[in-house]
Amino acid sequence: MDSIERIAGLLREASFAVALTGAGSSTGSGIPDFRSPATGLWTKVDPMKAASIDAFLEDPVEFWSFYRHRLGSLDSASPNPAHYALARLEKAGFVKALVTQNIDRLHRRAGSQNIAEVHGSIETGVCLSCGKEYTHSYMVEALAEPEGVPRCVCGRVIKPGVIFFGEGLPEEEYGLAVSWSQRADLMLVAGSSLVVWPVAGLPGITLRSGGKLVIMTASETPYDDQATVRDGGRIEETLPRLADLLGA
Ligand SMILES: [Zn+2]
Known part of the structure; x- marks a missing residue:
């Protein structure tokens, strides 16, 4: 039995x-992991500075001059076979919940x-002054204007x-992730x-539970060392195979 069969x-x-x-x-899906060295956008920009709350608070207009490209590249990306396989596993009941660090919405777009x-x-976007929330399309429309930045009705620049x-x-989201990890x-x-x-x-919470x-x-x-099974294959291949094995 190989590792994917054991995971199934x-x-x-x-x-x-x-x-x-x-x-x-x-x-x-072509979205670089900015913690990996020397990929795309992040060779030119230090993400710790560009995508920090301090950078946004200091100069939100300058922030958006950078972040508009980030938003554009995320919007033009599509879910890949790994996303679709996880959505299939959820639909078939093998996976009950999904916690993600990704902000790109691709899991949702794939059907999770x-x-x-x-x-x-x-x-969404949010105004840090009045707390009003804005939709993704509101931000995209504002950014489509030359030099445009998304602003709240109160005048303040919106934060993604x-x-x-x-x-x-x-x-709320993190509390959910912790309770799922305990229950898993x-x-x-x-x-x-x-x-x-x-x-x-x-993972430590799940193991301790x-x-x-x-x-x-x-x-x-x-x-x-604590994993029952560990597989290092490309997940765009291994996750669909896992879903196939389970008939998901
Ligand atoms: Zn506001």
Whole structure:
């Protein structure tokens, strides 16, 4: 039996399996993992500065001159076979919930429904003065104007609903992720190297609650020794095969 067949067996036995995804599930859609060296946009811009709350607060108009390209590239990306396979696994009942660090909405666009987006998402924007929320299309329309930036009715520049460096996690989404991790008898990590805290702590919560851990990620993770099965294959290939094996 190879590792994907063993993972299929574990998913058949699990009563509450939770998937956890990170940047590695979107690299197959052409979205670079900015923590990997020397890829695309991030060779020119330091993401720790450009996508930090301090940079936004200091000069939100300048911030959008950078972020408009980021938003545009995320919008033009499409879900890849890894996203679709996770949506199939959820629809067939093998995966009950999905926690993602990705802000690109691709899991939702592929059909996953029970999702906690613990780093927020580009789906909405928010005004930091009055708290008013705006839709993705509102922001895109404003950005389509020459030199345009999305502004609240109160006049302040809107912040994308993405959690920046230097900000806390969204309480509601993160609370959901923690409670799912406690409840999970199986956590399936796909495309996350599990180094970004506090999300990196979620597999530990599952293990301490008596659940098992499966890791499908190319790079090493701090949890490799504790995983029941670990597979380093490309998840755009291994996840669809897993869904096929389960008839999902
Ligand atoms: Zn406002």
